[in-house]
Amino acid sequence: MAMTDDARLQPGDTVGILGGGQLGRMLALAAASLGLKTHIFCPDPDSPAFDVSCAYTVAPYDDVSALDAFASSCAVVTYEFENVPGATAMHLASRLPVRPGVRALEVSQDRFHEKEFLRASGVALADYATIDSDEDLAAALTLFGGTGVLKTRRFGYDGKGQVMIRTASNARGAYDKIGRVPAVLERLIPFDREVSVIVARGIDGVCSAYDIAENHHEHHILKTSTVPANVSAETAAKARDMAIRIASSLEYVGVMGVEMFLSGTGDAETLLVNEIAPRVHNSGHWTDDACLTSQFEQHIRAVAGWTLGSADRHSDVVMENLIGDDCHSWPQILTEANARLHLYGKAEARAGRKMGHVNRITPRTA
Amino acid sequence: MAMTDDARLQPGDTVGILGGGQLGRMLALAAASLGLKTHIFCPDPDSPAFDVSCAYTVAPYDDVSALDAFASSCAVVTYEFENVPGATAMHLASRLPVRPGVRALEVSQDRFHEKEFLRASGVALADYATIDSDEDLAAALTLFGGTGVLKTRRFGYDGKGQVMIRTASNARGAYDKIGRVPAVLERLIPFDREVSVIVARGIDGVCSAYDIAENHHEHHILKTSTVPANVSAETAAKARDMAIRIASSLEYVGVMGVEMFLSGTGDAETLLVNEIAPRVHNSGHWTDDACLTSQFEQHIRAVAGWTLGSADRHSDVVMENLIGDDCHSWPQILTEANARLHLYGKAEARAGRKMGHVNRITPRTA
Numbered sequence: 001m002a003m004t005d006d007a008r009l010q011p012g013d014t015v016g017i018l019g020g021g022q023l024g025r026m027l028a029l030a031a032a033s034l035g036l037k038t039h040i041f042c043p044d045p046d047s048p049a050f051d052v053s054c055a056y057t058v059a060p061y062d063d064v065s066a067l068d069a070f071a072s073s074c075a076v077v078t079y080e081f082e083n084v085p086g087a088t089a090m091h092l093a094s095r096l097p098v099r100p101g102v103r104a105l106e107v108s109q110d111r112f113h114e115k116e117f118l119r120a121s122g123v124a125l126a127d128y129a130t131i132d133s134d135e136d137l138a139a140a141l142t143l144f145g146g147t148g149v150l151k152t153r154r155f156g157y158d159g160k161g162q163v164m165i166r167t168a169s170n171a172r173g174a175y176d177k178i179g180r181v182p183a184v185l186e187r188l189i190p191f192d193r194e195v196s197v198i199v200a201r202g203i204d205g206v207c208s209a210y211d212i213a214e215n216h217h218e219h220h221i222l223k224t225s226t227v228p229a230n231v232s233a234e235t236a237a238k239a240r241d242m243a244i245r246i247a248s249s250l251e252y253v254g255v256m257g258v259e260m261f262l263s264g265t266g267d268a269e270t271l272l273v274n275e276i277a278p279r280v281h282n283s284g285h286w287t288d289d290a291c292l293t294s295q296f297e298q299h300i301r302a303v304a305g306w307t308l309g310s311a312d313r314h315s316d317v318v319m320e321n322l323i324g325d326d327c328h329s330w331p332q333i334l335t336e337a338n339a340r341l342h343l344y345g346k347a348e349a350r351a352g353r354k355m356g357h358v359n360r361i362t363p364r365t366a
Numbered sequence: 367m368a369m370t371d372d373a374r375l376q377p378g379d380t381v382g383i384l385g386g387g388q389l390g391r392m393l394a395l396a397a398a399s400l401g402l403k404t405h406i407f408c409p410d411p412d413s414p415a416f417d418v419s420c421a422y423t424v425a426p427y428d429d430v431s432a433l434d435a436f437a438s439s440c441a442v443v444t445y446e447f448e449n450v451p452g453a454t455a456m457h458l459a460s461r462l463p464v465r466p467g468v469r470a471l472e473v474s475q476d477r478f479h480e481k482e483f484l485r486a487s488g489v490a491l492a493d494y495a496t497i498d499s500d501e502d503l504a505a506a507l508t509l510f511g512g513t514g515v516l517k518t519r520r521f522g523y524d525g526k527g528q529v530m531i532r533t534a535s536n537a538r539g540a541y542d543k544i545g546r547v548p549a550v551l552e553r554l555i556p557f558d559r560e561v562s563v564i565v566a567r568g569i570d571g572v573c574s575a576y577d578i579a580e581n582h583h584e585h586h587i588l589k590t591s592t593v594p595a596n597v598s599a600e601t602a603a604k605a606r607d608m609a610i611r612i613a614s615s616l617e618y619v620g621v622m623g624v625e626m627f628l629s630g631t632g633d634a635e636t637l638l639v640n641e642i643a644p645r646v647h648n649s650g651h652w653t654d655d656a657c658l659t660s661q662f663e664q665h666i667r668a669v670a671g672w673t674l675g676s677a678d679r680h681s682d683v684v685m686e687n688l689i690g691d692d693c694h695s696w697p698q699i700l701t702e703a704n705a706r707l708h709l710y711g712k713a714e715a716r717a718g719r720k721m722g723h724v725n726r727i728t729p730r731t732a
Contacts, residue, residue, distance in 0.1 A: 035709025307700040314729035334673040343401025363680035
C-alpha cells in the first residue's frame with residue numbers, strides 16, 4: 001500500500017506503531033476513537049500496547065521480513081520512542097510514509113546534531129562543545145568557566161549517560177564515567193525551572209502548540225507537570241513560538257515535546273531549549289484531560305494526514321507520574337473528585353518504572 | 367476465579383463484555399485507560415469491539431463451553447445490550463459476578479415487568495395495559511380514550527415492534543402488525559420532548575446522575591442529545607432524582623439510561639419515565655467530552671467494584687449521531703474547532719447504522 005508523502009488515511013486504515021510501551025498504548029487508544037486500526041511492532045512480548053491494538057508483531061527491530069510484513073499491513077508508520085534504529089526507519093520509509101520523518105529521528109538521536117539543528121533554527125540554547133577525548137573536555141571546561149554537563153551524544157534518557165561537572169574534582173574521570181563515547185559538554189545554566197511545550201505540525205504545515213507546562217523531576221524522572229506554568233504571558237507565548245519554529249524548521253509531521261530551561265523571573269525570564277523528543281511526551285499527558293484534543297489524538301491526526309484539532313485548554317491541571325509503588329495508591333486516587341486516573345496495564349511495579357499517571361484538574365468554570 | 371457479590375477488581379484483571387458493538391468498544395477503551403483488560407464475547411465475527419480488546423470469543427450466546435471458557439478468563443462480566451438471553455446471564459452468574467445483575471436484565475427485557483417495577487419504585491409513568499388479544503386491545507383503547515402506543519413486550523428498539531394508534535382505523539389490525547405477541551398498550555402522552563438521564567450506582571450503593579439531556583430522534587433513531595436541556599432547574603433536579611430512585615430500587619450496579627417524556631413548560635413541566643436501559647446509553651455519549659468521568663469509565667468503575675467518578679460537567683455539548691452516510695462528513699468535522707469526532711471502526715456505512723458520533727462542545731470557560 002505505497003503512499004505518497006502527503007497521503008491521507010481513511011477511517012479503517014491501520015497506523016503502525018514502533019514501540020509497545022505506555023506511549024504506544026495511549027496512541028492506540030486515541031487511534032481507535034477515530035476509527036483507525038493499529039498494529040504495534042515491539043520486541044518485548046509483554047508490551048502494554050498489545051492489549052489495545054488490532055494486531056501486534058513481536059520481533060527485533062532489525063528483522064527485515066517482520067518489518068516487511070508489518071509495512072504491508074499499515075498505511076503509515078509512527079513511533080513512540082526516538083531511538084528507533086536508523087536502518088529500521090529507512091527500510092520502512094522505502095515502503096510507506098514514516099511520520100515523523102527519518103530526519104526527525106536522525107536529528108534527535110544525536111545530541112550534537114540536535115544542537116546544531118536547533119541553533120540553525122534560530123532558537124536559544126546553552127553553549128555546547130563536542131567531546132571525543134579528555135583533551136576536548138579540558139578545553140571546553142576552560143571555555144565554559146570550569147563547569148558543565150557532560151552528556152553522551154546518543155541513547156541518553158532520564159539522566160542516564162550524564163555527568164554533572166561543578167568542580168575540578170568532578171571533571172577528573174568524567175569522560176571515563178560515560179564510557180569514552182562521543183559526547184557533548186553543555187555550559188551549566190543557572191536555570192531555576194524546567195518547562196516544556198508540546199507542539200504538533202500537520203502535513204499541511206499548520207502548527208498548534210499546547211500551553212507551556214512547568215515540570216518537576218525526582219531522581220531524573222519526571223514527577224509532575226503543572227499547567228498553567230507560573231510564567232509571564234510573554235514567556236508563555238515565546239515558548240510556544242520557539243516550539244513552533246522548531247517543528248517548522250524540521251518540516252515535522254506529528255507531535256513533539258520541546259524541553260526548555262527557564263531562568264529569572266518576570267521581565268528577566270529567559271528560555272533556553274534543552275532537548276526535543278520527536279514523539280508524544282510524558283510532560284504532555286495532562287492534555288488528555290484538560291484540552292479539547294489530547295496530544296495522543298493530535299499525533300494520530302497528524303500522522304494520518306488529517307487536520308489537527310484544537311489545543312485549547314478547558315481546565316487547569318497537575319499531572320503526577322505514578323512511578324513504581326506509587327501506583328498502589330489507585331484506590332485513594334479514585335476517591336478524589338477531580339483526579340483522572342490512568343494506568344498502563346503493566347504487571348510488575350518495579351522501582352523507577354512508569355506505571356501510570358493521574359491528572360488532577362480544575363475546570364475553568366464560569 | 368469465583369468472586370463474591372461485593373468483589374472488587376485489581377488493575378490487570380479482566381472485564382468480560384457480552385456484545386461487541388460500539389458500546390462494548392467504548393467500554394473496552396475506558397477499561398484500558400484504567401489498567402483493566404477486556405474480553406469480548408460476541409457471535410458476530412466483525413465486531414468493532416474486538417479491535418481494542420485483549421481477547422475475544424466468537425460464539426453464540428448459548429454455547430455453554432464457550433461461556434465457561436469466557437467466565438474462567440474474567441473477573442466480572444458486564445454487557446452492552448439488554449437482550450442478553452436470560453439463560454446466558456444465569457449461567458455466567460453461577461460462575462462469577464454479572465453486573466448489572468440478572469434482575470436488571472429480567473426487568474428491562476419485558477416492557478410489562480419494567481413498567482410494574484417502575485410503578486413500584488414510585489416514579490411517574492404513563493398508564494399501560496397488557497395486551498394478549500384483540501379484545502384486550504379494544505378494552506384498553508376504550509379506557510385510554512381511543513388512542514395509545516402498542517408495543518411488543520420484548521425485543522423492541524429504535525421504533526421496531528411498535529404501532530401508533532391515533533384513530534379507529536389505526537387500531538384495526540394493529541395487533542396483527544406486531545405479530546400477535548405479548549404486548550402492552552401505553553396511554554398516548556401529548557409530550558413535547560424526550561429527555562434522558564444517565565445514572566450510575568456503585569456496589570457501595572452510592573449513586574451519581576449526570577445532567578439531564580434533551581434528545582431529538584429522526585426515523586425513531588436518536589439523532590442529537592443536547593446538554594444543558596432547556597428545562598427548569600426543578601425539572602432537571604427531579605429527573606436526576608427519579609433516575610437515582612430507579613437505580614436504588616433495583617440495587618443496580620453500573621450505568622443505566624433512563625428515558626423520559628417531558629410535557630409542558632416552566633412550572634407546568636411534567637416528567638414521565640418511558641423506559642430504562644441497563645447499560646451505557648447512546649444519549650450519554652456526550653459525557654465522554656463534557657464531563658470529568660465518561661459514562662463508559664463510570665460503568666467500568668461500577669462493575670469493577672470501584673469508587674464512582676465525578677459526573678460534573680465542564681462543558682456544554684450537543685452530541686450528534688453519525689448514521690449511515692453521515693460518517694462520510696468526517697473530514698469536515700475534523701475542521702471544526704470544538705467538534706470531537708468518534709468513529710466506531712465499522713467497515714460498511716449501511717442506512718440506519720450507527721457509524722460514529724460527534725460531540726460539539728463549548729467549555730464553560732470563565
